[in-house]
Amino acid sequence: MTNHKRRFSLVLIKPSHYDDDGYVIQWLRSAIPSNSLAVLYGLALECAEHKVLGNDVELEIHAFDETNTRIRPKHVASLIEGADAGMVMLVGVQSNQFPRALDIAASLRRRGIIVAIGGFHVSGTIAMLSELDPDVRRAQEMGVSLFAGEAEGRLEEVLRDAANNQLKPLYNFMNDLPNLEGAAMPLLPAERILRTAGANTSLDAGRGCPYQCSFCTIINVQGRKSRYRSADDCERIVRANLAQDIHRFFITDDNFARNKNWEAILDRMIQLREGEGLQFNFIIQVDTL
Ligand code: SF4
CATH class of the missing domain: 3.40.50 (Rossmann fold)
Structure with missing residues (x-):
């Protein structure tokens, strides 16, 4: 059979x-x-x-x-x-x-x-x-x-x-936005990522923003509370992509400066780069008034 x-x-x-x-x-x-x-x-x-x-x-x-x-x-x-x-x-x-x-x-x-x-x-x-x-x-x-x-x-x-x-x-599920700590990581196969200029993939270290800019849609969808991935989560995302030879990450947080876990995440990234010598780069959008 x-x-x-x-x-x-x-x-x-x-x-x-x-x-x-x-x-x-x-x-x-x-x-x-x-x-x-x-x-x-x-x-x-x-x-x-x-x-x-x-x-x-x-x-x-x-x-x-x-x-x-x-x-x-x-x-x-x-x-x-x-x-x-x-x-x-x-x-x-x-x-x-x-x-x-x-x-x-x-x-x-x-x-x-x-x-x-x-x-x-x-x-x-x-x-x-x-x-x-x-x-x-x-x-x-x-x-x-x-x-x-x-x-x-x-x-x-x-x-x-x-x-x-x-x-x-x-x-x-608009009234029940999930916590991100320990959630499945964002990941795409390298063959899809290689179709972006510079082979960039993404990393959402957090979602949500406490501000209330009148023109902003994000807060109506992702909420005003900072929900964030742990430093361990972010390390897993980086390592999984390095394993498929992807080294560039676009950080997509609504407002990374208001990600309540920004310091632990950046400390871990520094440790991976300077402590272990791993090679990877980030791109992040900066809006100034
Ligand atoms: S995400 Fe940006 S535009 Fe939207 S409320 Fe926050 S600071 Fe304002």
């Missing part, structure tokens, strides 16, 4: 956006890595390790960033049709990317593929508007499942629901 494992194919896509003439903006090498894509990939790896879909199901994970990779819906659909089950998650979708996400979703839904959308547009509009945003409603009308909030500790529920063909129209 053969011991056949079923395959569930999870395809994570970070959509790009359209230019003024309606073309998808795309580069041979994109500038900024998508931390949402890395976070979801890391969480999916953890789900695969924990066999959240059962011992007899292999969770196969694909990750694509449309800013550096052409997305062909037929090919994406084939990754799922070639498995026993699966779904597409359009991740980290911001407002200017939502029209593109809807177009990708529409063409996948026509092929009968299960699709979910998460990111700042879904989360931000649900947090700030009294009614569902019209574009978000369009997604729901297509049968796309919506995810608001952050996926730490929640991805396995969505995967199980998809595997059982019982995906809910909306997963709303």
Whole structure:
């Protein structure tokens, strides 16, 4: 008797956006890595390790960033049709990317593929508007499942629901933002990171910001409390990437200066560089008034 494992194919896509003439903006090498894509990939790896879909199901994970990779819906659909089950998650979708996400979703839904959308547009509009945003409603009308909030500790529920063909129209975790200490690390395979200029990957040492700038969406989505990774977590992220020859990190904190653990994290990074002689660099955005 053969011991056949079923395959569930999870395809994570970070959509790009359209230019003024309606073309998808795309580069041979994109500038900024998508931390949402890395976070979801890391969480999916953890789900695969924990066999959240059962011992007899292999969770196969694909990750694509449309800013550096052409997305062909037929090919994406084939990754799922070639498995026993699966779904597409359009991740980290911001407002200017939502029209593109809807177009990708529409063409996948026509092929009968299960699709979910998460990111700042879904989360931000649900947090700030009294009614569902019209574009978000369009997604729901297509049968796309919506995810608001952050996926730490929640991805396995969505995967199980998809595997059982019982995906809910909306997963709303906006009032329950997760702690990050000990959470799965953001990680992407080197072959995806090499598609960014300078082979940069991302590191979110923390999320949330205590300030209340009137123009800021971040605090409506990631909250005003500093949630942070431990120094051990950050060391694991650095070592995992060095092991695949990736040495450059874009720190994506909303406000690293207000990350309550900044000093312990930087002390650990100094120890790794100066104590152990590990070679790695950081990029961080500095806004000044
Ligand atoms: S994240 Fe930046 S823009 Fe937003 S509230 Fe904090 S300091 Fe202001």
